[in-house]
Amino acid sequence: MRTTMTIDDDLAADLRDAAQKRRLPMRRLIDQALRAGLRSMGRRKARRVASPVFSMGTPTVDLDKAGALAALLEDEEARRKLELRK
Numbered sequence: 001m002r003t004t005m006t007i008d009d010d011l012a013a014d015l016r017d018a019a020q021k022r023r024l025p026m027r028r029l030i031d032q033a034l035r036a037g038l039r040s041m042g043r044r045k046a047r048r049v050a051s052p053v054f055s056m057g058t059p060t061v062d063l064d065k066a067g068a069l070a071a072l073l074e075d076e077e078a079r080r081k082l083e084l085r086k
């Protein structure tokens with residue numbers, strides 16, 4: 001497909017230099033650059049975020065029953081709030 005594009009002068013100079021170094025026609029170099037750019041746009045890597053890690057020691061409760069413990073704590077909090085209303 002034939003099309004007309006306006007390219008910044010500094011970018012055009014870089015394209016000419018790269019085409020000469022690779023001994024490619026400018027058209028083929030532009031095609032390769034566009035394909036590589038489009039491919040990389042679709043494959044953005046997630047940025048890694050470093051999170052600090054701290055040792056919390058040995059658990060003092062049975063973590064196999066964490067759901068039951070959470071329910072018990074919620075019930076206690078609900079009772080406490082009801083007592084405050086009286």
